[in-house]
Amino acid sequence: MFSKKNKKNNDPTKTLPSTTVQTPVTLDNLKRVLANIDEAEIIERQTNNGQQVMLLYIRSLVNLERLNEAIVEPLNTSSHLTIHEYMISSKVSRMITLEEAETHLLRGNVILYGMDHEEFWAVPLQNTLSRSIQQSGTETIIYGAKDSFSELLEQNITMIRRRIPLMNLKTESFTIGSISKTEVVILYIEGITNPDYVSIARKKIASIDFDQFLDSSQVAAFMEDHKHSVFPQFQETDRPDSCAFSLGIGKLVILVGNTSYALIAPITFFHLFQSPEDYFLRWIISSFLRCIRYLSFIISVTLIPFYVAVTTHHYQMIPLQILFVLLESRSKLPFSPFWEAFLMLITLEIIKEASLRMPTKSGQTLGVIGGIVIGQATVAAGFSSNVLIVLVGISAIASFLVPNYEVTKSNSLLQFILLILAAYLGLFGILLGAIGILTHLNALSSLKQPYFAPVAPFYLKEWKDLFIRAPLPWMKTRPEYLHPVQKWRMSRRR
Amino acid sequence: MTALSLFEKSTTYNGAYIFMMANRFQMLYFVFIMPTYLIHPYMIWGIVLVGILSHFNLMLLSKWFRSRFATKGYDGFVEVFGETLVRFFAWIGLFFLLLKASIILIGYVEIVRTFIYPSMNQKWLILFMLMISWYVASKGMETTIRLIVIAFFMIIWIILLIVPFYLPPIAAFHDLFPLIPLEWTEVNWEGLLFIWSSLSGPEYLICLGPWLRPNENTFKSLAYANALTVLEYLLLFVGSLFFFGSNYVSTTIYPVVNMYRYLQSPVIERIDMLLISIYLFQFVFAISVLLLCFYGVARIAGRKTTKPTSRMGYFASWLTILACTMIINEWAWNGGTVVNRLLNLQIWSGAITYLLVPSFLLISIYRKGRV
Amino acid sequence: MRWIHAAFALTILSGIIATTGCSPFVENNTIEEIAPVIFWSLNQSDDRHLEISTLVPPLIHEKKRMLTLKVDLQKQGGKEFNLIYYRELKPGQLRVIVINEELARKGVLPLISTYLMDTDISQRLYLIISRGNFEEFMREQLNEQANLDYFLYRMLKHYEASNQGEMSILNLHQFKNKLFSPYADPYLPLFEVKKINLTYKGTAMFRHDKMINMLPLMDDQIFQLINNDHYLKLFAVPSSDVILGHVRSKVDIDLDPSYKNMTIKIDLTGRLEEYRGNKNLHKREDLAKLHQDIEKYLVSRTSDLLKTMQQWKIDPLEIGTRTLHPFSKPISDSEWLNLWEKMKFKIEYRLTIQPLVNVNQ
Structure with a gap:
């Protein structure tokens, strides 16, 4: 049933949004449309055998070299009965309405008007402006293909x-x-x-x-x-x-x-933690790395709140040796743990955002200033404790382990919510927040499919590609929670 | 404004969910105080025995699930009992739901207060827990049931922490002697009743009938859940005997939490605080399900089943549970002693519902079949 | 979508409440404002009063001082300390309780029940008995060693971990279990305090919660071997001029069914660390003689030790637990004590010593 609806790609006429009024295309209409567009060009030509042809196009959108090659030359050298026969290009289409014509013009097509037969033809001659194929900037991997999408x-x-x-x-x-x-x-x-x-x-x-x-x-x-x-x-x-x-x-x-x-x-939520490289490395290693990724997500979200909870409410939980360090470093600070952590995290976010928006070269300097100077100086000046600087560093680095950049961004927000709950209710608050977050994740959906599958809803068999990445030969089926039409991944199965 | 659809049904859940839910319902509040009630080592057999009885009870329950009425929900009940009787039962059910929700909520809050926040007003904790339950339940029955998977896996590993208590020098066999009862007193009967009552919980699954997909494996799931529960009871009870010795176990409050309190990890001490907080998952889940059931049953009782679910109704149900819990907390729960009248009431009510609901339903279907 | 708004509003609301300080808590546990006490030292002051002292500030490199108060109840001490010290003292990190010997002889149950009930306090709390004036020792040492309290805790922890076989260390939980078990009696390490020295002197034995007496070092070594640790790093046998090292013991206690006789078989393995006697250890016969001497010595010391225990009417070896059987009614503790007092015993030692030198045939 889908093959019927399936449309051939790149055929603009069929994908046009249906307009209510269909104006027939005429030369006057087209000229009116192109009025006040500086790059619009309307050129009259005569073919070898004396037919009058008009070319209409927008200069900035059209590949001018190919215009000469594909249209002007054939018009000059060959002789045919109708205009579209002149075109070497196979994709010449005829148009009837003005709306079609407009779309063609805007896509960088050249419109040919055969004056004798009063026919309008469109020839695709887009000026394809694009950068070359480069490496992915956001999802870098060591093994595996290096190409990434461009704007084309x-x-x-x-x-x-x-x-x-x-x-x-x-x-x-x-x-x-x-x-x-x-x-x-x-x-x-x-x-x-x-x-x-x-x-x-x-x-x-x-x-x-x-x-x-x-x-x-x-x-x-x-x-x-x-x-x-x-x-x-x-x-x-x-x-x-x-x-x-x-x-x-x-x-x-x-x-x-x-x-x-x-x-x-x-x-699903878990797909955001999977990198293409998981499937290229040896399975034990990539399973380990994947677990590290989940762990670092949890660390990046809960470590600082945990610190605040423990230092504000649960001093009993700290081992004596660590309490020694904590008391020493916190004894003369002006801020309560919550405010200390809050201000440090805000600062961190500012540094992060700044180093992203700055030009590359000054970004490096900024990293040095942000990391070393601010970190060291706040401790020396007595604004924050050594311990917190270490923890903020760990949680910031941990947040970058998640392959998906958007999750990295949402991390900080979750961290702040948990931070407030931790300051207010301690560990109990963090767990309240965690339940809230997990409930929210559980209720989410992506294209109406449950977001937290295969955990909830529960697909035990799919856990082979969840926290661990089982050997590829074991993954005989496609994920059940995606309800694929063809379940088996191997063709000799049946 | 989008409509609040709490009882929408687009999928059904299989045996794994029944397994997890039945198990977690059986592992609610009572398990924390169980060793205090059992005391004698020979009550190990009591746990096994009552576990087997419960197994047969679940067999009856699974027969109900496999009947054609179970998955129809309200309509199914009406078909069996007729509308007036269903409404009558709904009123009774409201009482039990309210009691169960309140007791487990207060029980858990009491634990939190004892071990984490000794100076905190319990009312705040009750309010916080009910607020998060409200949020969970407002996502609708379907997503709430799904949450069991998360709750289950967040909690089930805790039982592994019991292992250190099974290693010497804490574990010594003579702590388990005598293994057979040489005298039998009333306390032992109470212990058996207590086990039976703490095994109750799966009977509330009948309210979730429409979202479950009962098949021939339903009984298997329930039985496995029951077996896992009994195993956990045994592990905890034997562990507490090793840890406290039979003489001291009856005088401690919350023996299980006290055991966890003794554990030490190199990174954090007092992991009981963390574990109690993690247990929040199962309590919030249970209360959310009970809250939804309460609202659903209240709709039946108030003849509102044909109307769509409303925010007001949902909020009113929530408020009822909140008010009821607060009142019980204020007057009836004489803090400090675990043994009190209200707990006894819950022990009896849990035992009665667990005993009667499955058999009663089954008898009704058979009568229906004959008529 | 309104639920999300509600949740969002709730978060903001709780944030506001948290930051403005209107919180349901009464307790402030912010760590820079509290002083988590590591140890209490309890002393008898007069008939009714306790003397309770600690070092403040704990765990911080600041000038320390000793606080001592005369109180009726221990918790009252904690309260009154707050009135004279600028940080609030909190008991949640309590690690060591030092009980004076005189106090211990009057019974420790009322003292430790406070710590048993308090859910703030970890049950891994070390109890030690002090002979002499512990407070004075602390005061003297303040200038010498800054974190004395902390190092005291580390020492106890070190010897407790994996049974180092030097001291009989019990924590609160273990002590309580022995106290409440009908077939066991608790014991604690005893430290003698002189002006500048803290010395481990032996094991203080308890009958129920009252300290009876102390086992001196030699007996204490045997006690470590047959009960507490089953291990001794160094075991000096002065009568034979020998020191055994890394001694491990396997104890087999047999009660006859009438509970009148008892056989203790003890297997000892270790190595010869030092010898200053006049036997030629390269000779087989001499070595065998040494074995015999040591065994004989051990048997007599052990039987003395057991007799002392019978005299004191205590059973710290938990021999009474051997009367328990799966299918019989347990005997009562007074019944057991009667049996224990009259029990006859036979002690057998089997010594396996690695000589560490080549022995000629």
Whole structure:
């Protein structure tokens, strides 16, 4: 049923948003549309056999070299009966309405007007401006493929298609945004991905009504089930291999034009902790690393609150040797543990944010100043204790271990909530907060699928790829919680 | 404003959830004070014996679950009993739900107060716990049931901490002697009743019928849950005998927590504070489920089943539990002594519901089948 | 979505409450404002009063001083200390209780029951008995050694961990268990305090909660071997001019069914660390002779020790637990004490010593 709805990629005429009024395309209309656009050019030409042809295009969007090659030269040298026969390019389409014509112009197509037959033809000659394929900036790995997405949608699709050379890899494209006219493409493997997800995603994209989309995260913001959550419900990645892997296990990938980040859905909370490298390293090592990642997430969220809880309420819990150190370093501080931790964390956030926004070179200097000078100086000046500086350092580093940057960001917020609870209710408060957070995670969903699977809902078999990463030959099935159409990953099974 | 849909049903849950829920319901408050009631080493057999009885009781319960009425929820009950009778039972059920929720809440808060915050007003703790339960329950029955998995795995490992008490020099066999009862007093009967009552809890699963997916494995899940519970009881009881000796165990309050208090880890001492806080998970879960059940049953009792769930109703149920708990806490629970009238009431009520509910339901279906 | 708003509002609200200080707590445990006491030293002051002292500030490198108060009840001491010291004293980190010998002879149960009940206090609390004026010792040492209290705790912890076989150290929980068990009697380490010295003198024996007497060092060594640690790092046998090292013991106690006779078989393994006698240890016969001498000595000392215990009517070796059987009614503690007093025993030692030198045939 999906093959019928499946549209061929890159065919703009079919994906146009349906407009209510259909104006027929005429030369006057087109001229009116192009009025006051400086780069718009309207050129009259005569072909070899005397036909009058008019070329309409927007200079900045069109590849001018190819314009000469593909249109001007054939018009000069060959002789054919109708205009579209002149075109070497196979993708010449005829248009009837003005809206179609406008879209074509804006996509960098050249419109040919055969004056004799009064026909309008569009020839795609986009000026493909893009950077080269580079390494991923956010998800770096040591082994594995190095390429990452760029801003060019088609190039991104190519990268995925190369990894999944299947006819079943289907793409559906939509245009959203009244100003940005952003192209959004849903990719999925027919026969693996559950068709429900595709229809949910399709419905959600179709219902988007907004003017401008400059990044895929904006698209995600409109598609999320729970808009008030700090947890991302779509995984953003610029790695084609992650996308290919996700497609292979039954998820769908959403590519957005002019951004280098793809959206993957439905995801679970635990997917955010998985790095593509997990599947490249030896299984024991990657299981260990994965556990370290979960651990460091927990540390980064709870370590400072725990410190505050213990120093404010539960001095009984500290071993005597540590109490020795703590008392010594805290005895002359001006702030209570809560305020001390709060101010240090705020400072840390400021340093973090500043070093991100600064130009690269001054960013390094900032790191040095922030790390060494502020850390050392606050202790020397007696604003905070040595112990806290150590703990803040540990928790800050731990927060970066999570492969997903968005989780790293949400960490700090959770930390502050737990910090307040810890100052107020101690350990009991931290656990109250933890229950709150876990309940929230448990109630979340991504594309209407439970976010905390395979823990809750409980899929014991899928725990083989959760906290540990079992040997690949053991992973004979695709994750059950994704409800794939084809369960088995091996083809000789049946 | 989005509508509050607490009792929506889009999926059903399989045996694993029944296992975890039944087990955690049996491991609520009573397990913390159990050794104080059992005292004598030969009550080990008491635990085993009552565990086996409970096993048969669960067999009856699983028969109900496999009948066609169980998964229909309210309609199922109406089909069996007729509407008037169901409403009558609902009123009775309200009382038991309220009692159970209040007692476990107050019991847990009492533990927290004893070991973590000796100078804190209990009312605050009750309020905090009910607030978080409110949040949990407001996510609806479906997600609340799902939370059991998290609660279960957050807590189940704690039982492993009992291992050091099974190693010498703490463990000595003579602490377990005599192994057979040489005299039998009323206290022992009370002990047996106490075990039976603390094994109660799975009968509340009948309220969750619509969200469960009973099949031939239901009994297996319930039986495994029961077996795990009995194992945990045994481990804790034998451990406390090793740790305190039979002579002292009857005079301690909260023997289980006191055992955990003795453990020491190199990083933090007094891990009992941490463990008590972690136990919060199962109490919050239980109270949230009871809260939802309470609201559901109250809707039946007040003939509101056809109307959609409302915030006011939910809030009123929550407020009732809060008020009831506060009142019980204020007047009836004479702090300090664990043994008191209210606890006895809960022991008896738990024992009675656990004994009667499954058999009564089963008899009703058979009668229905004959008529 | 309103629930999220509500939760958010709640968080903010609790944040405001927390930061403004309106909190349901009455207790302030912020660690820089409290002084977690590590030890209490308890002394008999007069008939009714206790003298209770500690060092403040604990755990901080500040000038320390000794606080001493005369009180009726111990907790009252804690309260009154707060009135004379600028940090609040908290008992949650209490590690050592030093009880004066005179006080211990009058009974320790009323003293320790306070610590048993307090859920703030860890049950891993070391109890020691002091002979002499502990307070004066502390005061003298203040200038010499800054963190005396802490090092006292570390010492006890060191010898407790994995049974170092030097001192009989019991913590509060173990002491309580022995106190409440019908077939056991508790014991505690006894330290003698001179002006500048703190010396381990032996084990103080208790009948119920009252201290009876002290086992001197030699007896204490045997006590360590057959009961407490089953290990001694160095075991001096002066009668044979020998020191055995790393002595490990395996004790086998047999009661006959009538509970009238008892056999104790003790296997000792160790090595010869030092010898100053005139036997030639390279010779087999001499070595065998040495074995015999030591065994004989041990048997007589052990039987003396047991007789002393019978005299004192105590059973710290927990021999009474051997009367327990799975299928019979336990005998009462007074019954057992009668049996114990009249019990006859036979002691056998089996010594295996590594000579550490080559022995000629």
